[in-house]
Amino acid sequence: GAGVSQSPRYKVAKRGQDVALRCDPISGHVSLFWYQQALGQGPEFLTYFQNEAQLDKSGLPSDRFFAERPEGSVSTLKIQRTQQEDSAVYLCASTLGGIAGYEQYFGPGTRLTVT
Amino acid sequence: AQRVTQPEKLLSVFKGAPVELKCNYSYSGSPELFWYVQYSRQRLQLLLRHISRESIKGFTADLNKGETSFHLKKPFAQEEDSAMYYCALSDAGGYQKVTFGTGTKLQVIP
Numbered sequence: 001g002a003g004v005s006q007s008p009r010y011k012v013a014k015r016g017q018d019v020a021l022r023c024d025p026i027s028g029h030v031s032l033f034w035y036q037q038a039l040g041q042g043p044e045f046l047t048y049f050q051n052e053a054q055l056d057k058s059g060l061p062s063d064r065f066f067a068e069r070p071e072g073s074v075s076t077l078k079i080q081r082t083q084q085e086d087s088a089v090y091l092c093a094s095t096l097g098g099i100a101g102y103e104q105y106f107g108p109g110t111r112l113t114v115t
Numbered sequence: 116a117q118r119v120t121q122p123e124k125l126l127s128v129f130k131g132a133p134v135e136l137k138c139n140y141s142y143s144g145s146p147e148l149f150w151y152v153q154y155s156r157q158r159l160q161l162l163l164r165h166i167s168r169e170s171i172k173g174f175t176a177d178l179n180k181g182e183t184s185f186h187l188k189k190p191f192a193q194e195e196d197s198a199m200y201y202c203a204l205s206d207a208g209g210y211q212k213v214t215f216g217t218g219t220k221l222q223v224i225p
Contacts, residue, residue: 033212040217042216043159043213056212103161103164104213106158106160
């Protein structure tokens with residue numbers, strides 16, 4: 001079956017622009033995660049959804065970052081007034097369940113470059 | 116706070132040599148430990164997790180709670196093992212927020 005998909009794969013934004021990144025999880029997966037991966041670093045947790053409920057947004061770096069999953073499937077990560085430090089790969093992952101131990105399935109990521 | 120440390124950014128070994136990728140963690144609760152791998156031009160994927168105690172592609176990892184380590188080992192490296200490896204941790208009793216290390220690039224020299 002299809003895996004996690006993300007779009008766009010690459011995004012170049014001028015500083016100050018708003019961007020929206022989309023994640024399509026595996027059908028039936030309850031949990032969805034967003035991570036930010038800066039160059040040379042591991043993925044860093046941003047936020048977590050269980051179905052449509054955003055249960056943890058403690059990793060969002062500022063109030064310019066906003067995520068939603070209104071119908072419990074597709075999710076969008078929005079970044080307002082982008083800054084150069086927002087340049088990174090944004091990864092989405094989904095899992096079957098909400099408890100630890102389930103494998104996270106990752107998308108290919110969206111590489112955001114802010115100029 | 117939970118933290119995962121991978122001290123080596125790059126590890127180069129010859130084909131057929133043993134491999135050990137180091138991972139240390141700090142966590143006050145009961146952790147679940149994982150190794151994720153990213154091959155060139157592929158997405159991040161789970162390699163193995165300590166709870167399943169299995170060997171994947173010849174790799175094993177033992178959780179040492181005394182030393183708070185979860186090193187990844189393989190007795191004989193193969194060229195196709197060249198990839199980026201990330202050690203990761205989540206809370207065994209909670210949901211799956213995962214904390215990743217900074218990764219180690221394994222380069223197997225033919």
